[in-house]
Amino acid sequence: MESGNIVEYIDRQKIVCAVVMEVKNQRLRLLSENNREVKLSVNRLSHRARTGLDMSLNRDKLAETLKTIAQRRRTLAEAVEIGELWDVLNSEQEWIDLETMTEFCFPDDPTPDHEAAVVRAFFKDRLYFKFNHDRFFPYSEAQVEQMRAHGEEIARRNRIIEMGSHWIRRITEDANSPFDGATADEQQEFINILRSYYLFEKESPHSSIAKEMISRAGIDGGENLFHLFVKLNVWGQDENIDLYRYEVPTDFSEKLMAHTRQLLSSPPADSGNGIRRDLTGLRTMTIDGQATLDFDDALSFEEKDGHYLLGVHIADVGEFVERDSPLDREALLRGSSIYMPDQKIPMLPPSLAEGRCSLKAGEIRPAISTMIRLSPIGDILGYEIFPSLIRVTDQLTYYDVNMMAEENREIILLHRIAREFRQKRLSDGAVQISLPEVNIWLDEEGEVVVSKTNRESPGRLLVSEIMIMANWLMATFLSEQGLPAIYRSQPDPKERLYKSDEGSLFQNWMQRRLLSRFMLSTEAERHSGLGLGAYVTATSPIRKYFDLVTQRQIRSVFGLETVYTADEIRQMIQLLEQPMSCVSRLQYRRKRYWLLKYLETKTGQKEQAIVLNRRRNSYQALITEYMTECSLPLSSGIRLKPEDMIQVTIQHVNARKDIFSVFIG
Structure with a gap:
């Protein structure tokens, strides 16, 4: 060189x-x-x-x-x-x-x-x-083919980034302006890529390409991307993003609906099948919210020979949803019906949940009945559980029952029985948490409506306590039969803040934080929170798969079902852990979204609050009107302590970003 x-x-x-x-x-x-x-x-x-x-x-x-x-x-x-x-x-x-x-x-x-x-x-x-x-x-030929495919993918990726970034800029400027640089299919691909990235961020398989598109387009991700989808009518302004993020099925497949139609084409059960007791002559009633369409529990009440006979009748969903059938697999996948202010997603197709399975007035329905014999002072003298046929006579709402609470003898006695049962639970160590429930829904015009319900009203207390009683007796029945089930238990709370049901609103709210987590197992153990030696949930089989599984175990005692083994029950608990966690998150987050949406219109409004505790740089408080917590920045010269009543002013609310800020007013 x-x-x-x-x-x-x-x-x-x-x-x-x-x-x-x-x-x-x-x-x-x-x-x-x-x-x-x-x-x-x-x-x-x-x-x-x-x-x-x-x-x-x-x-x-x-x-x-x-x-x-x-x-x-x-x-x-x-x-x-x-x-x-x-x-x-x-x-x-x-x-x-x-x-x-x-x-x-x-x-x-x-x-x-x-x-x-x-x-x-x-x-x-x-x-x-x-x-x-x-x-x-x-x-080699294989290497060349692989490299050729890789090269084509890189070229395709670069083309998408180049065209997609131009498309984003055009849509951001004017969503109605036509974009001739890409076909309709290519524009749909841009949407799919960006949608996946918005929902799953780094977990999206399109993360890198989406970030490059956004960067070249000169926009930020997050809310700018959401508003882009709104502009394109991909999503609405109040879209429930969690449904996509958690991949929650909102509809039933045509194949499943065809299976359901075939099931419904067979005649319903009647009193001549020889297995069920015919209770269609009993006067039975359902008690639910005004919007309820899927009635899965009913009550009957009789005064006989110096004692009372209380009947709790649960829709026998197992009669229609067979184990491991397409309907059963879909219900297991969903885990539960999901109730949100703007949407209900049922566990079972509505034609079943609100039709054949539902305890509708005037219709004969198969049920699992728990008949409880009580003394005049409310002591349980005995009980019996068996398959039955019932016909609901009265479809009542909580409001109806509250109106009847002081004049209808049957309601008066049921309310008294419920109160006596609660008192017995409290004497046995139950932790009673009494908090008002904030109801949020959208009216016919799409406006957010917020109200508070007193859970201690006669109608709600009556239903709540009698269903707890029925679940306890069904747990006792299964345990005595030596059958595994999805038993619920709960250790003692970390601390007790009050005796019986005498706690203040502050104490009730803080007591809930001190409860131990409930546990699920195949054997009955004490449920400290309820003050009961055994407990299952079996009163909502239309809405909850846990309840359907428990109901099937009861059916197996009468030869109507193949019994689940303990291993199968354990597997069921594991399979339901993820969908039930998802249901809880969805319901909580959507309720909070619509509450914040409502509060967006209340900026500057003053509200009463209770101080809960002090953190390093703030106080935590509970706004009593909406039963929601908020954070208060430490203010110079103002010293607060837990349980202080204060007035706060709503400062800034953004439902989409989950922002809720207040200051001491």
């Missing part, structure tokens, strides 16, 4: 032609075709020629000559058919030196320019040969 030699090197993925001006300890000082001096190592050269230039020429002339040589070599490189060479040479699978490859490409007296042209051609198209300085190795 000496001064005047023509060489080439790679700079920013381009081959540059240069002449050696000086050689010193394997370091070269070069003049490039761009009339720039560069210094680099000999190892950086992609080609070196034996020919040279006259170094007596001035610098501009040298650069001009180099440009001419580079252009000549580019022209020669275009004539090299690398794909055809690979077709001939790939079967050999051995290294080929530059001189030999040049002779393959230019068989008639090749020159250094021809050699350099070969290097340029193979550098530009690296699909077929591995390139290592001055030798080449043909890839």
Whole structure:
């Protein structure tokens, strides 16, 4: 290597032609075709020629000559058919030196320019040969196919980023303006990529490409992306993003609906099947909220021979939903019906949940009945559980019952029985938490309506306590039969803040924080929170899969069902852990969204609050009107302590961003 030699090197993925001006300890000082001096190592050269230039020429002339040589070599490189060479040479699978490859490409007296042209051609198209300085190795057919697919994917990715970023800018400026740079299918692909990224962020398979599109479009992600979807009518302004994020099914497949229609085409159960007791002559009533359509529990009440006979009748869903049937698998996947202010997602198709399974007035329905014999002072004298047929006579609401609470003897007695049962539970160590329930729903005009319900009203207390009683007795029944079930238990609370049901609103709220987590197992254990020795949930089989499983265990006692083994129950508990966690998050987050949406219109409004505790830089308080917590910044000169009543002013609310800030008013 000496001064005047023509060489080439790679700079920013381009081959540059240069002449050696000086050689010193394997370091070269070069003049490039761009009339720039560069210094680099000999190892950086992609080609070196034996020919040279006259170094007596001035610098501009040298650069001009180099440009001419580079252009000549580019022209020669275009004539090299690398794909055809690979077709001939790939079967050999051995290294080929530059001189030999040049002779393959230019068989008639090749020159250094021809050699350099070969290097340029193979550098530009690296699909077929591995390139290592001055030798080449043909890839196998499988490698070429893989690299070709990879190259196509890269090209496709770059095309999506380029077109997608232009599309985002256009939509951001004017959603109604047509975009001719992409087809409808391509624009839908942009939407799918960005939607996936918005929902799953780093977990999205399109994360990198979406971030690049957004970056080139010059917008931030997050809310800007959400508003883009709203502009495109992909989502509504109040879209429930969690449904997509948690991949919650909101509809039933046509295949499942066809299965349901076939099931419903068979005649309903009647009193002549010989297994069930006919209780259709009993006067029975349902008590539910005004909007309820799926009635899964009913009550009957009789005064007999100096005692009371209380009946709790639960819709026998197992009669229609067979184990491991398509309906059963779908119900297991969902885990529970989901109730949100703006939407209800049922566990079972409505034609079943609100039709054949539902305890509708005037319709004969199969049920699992728990008949409880009570003394006049409310002591339980005995009980019996069996399959039955019932016909509901009265479809009542909580409001109806509250209105009847002081004049209807039956309601008065049921209310008294409920209160006595609660008192017994409290005497046995139950933790009674009495908090008002905030109800949120959308009216016919789509306006948010917020109200508070007193859970201690006669109607709600009556139903709540009698259902707890029924669940306890069904747990006792299954335990005495030696059957595994989804038993619920709960250790003692970490601390008790009050006795019986005498706690203040503050104490009730804080007591809830001190409860131990409930546990699910296949054997009955004490439920400290309820003050009961055994407990299951079986009174809502239309809405909850846990309850359906428990109901099936009861059915198995009467030969109506194959019993679940303990291992099967344990597996069921594991399978339901994820969907039930998802249901809880969805219900909580959607209720909070609509509450904050309501409070967005209340900025500047003053509200009463109770101080809960102090944190490092703030106080935590409970706004009593909405039973929701808020954070209060520490204010100089104001010292607060738990249970202080204060007034706060709503400062800023953003439902979409889950922001709720207040200050002491």
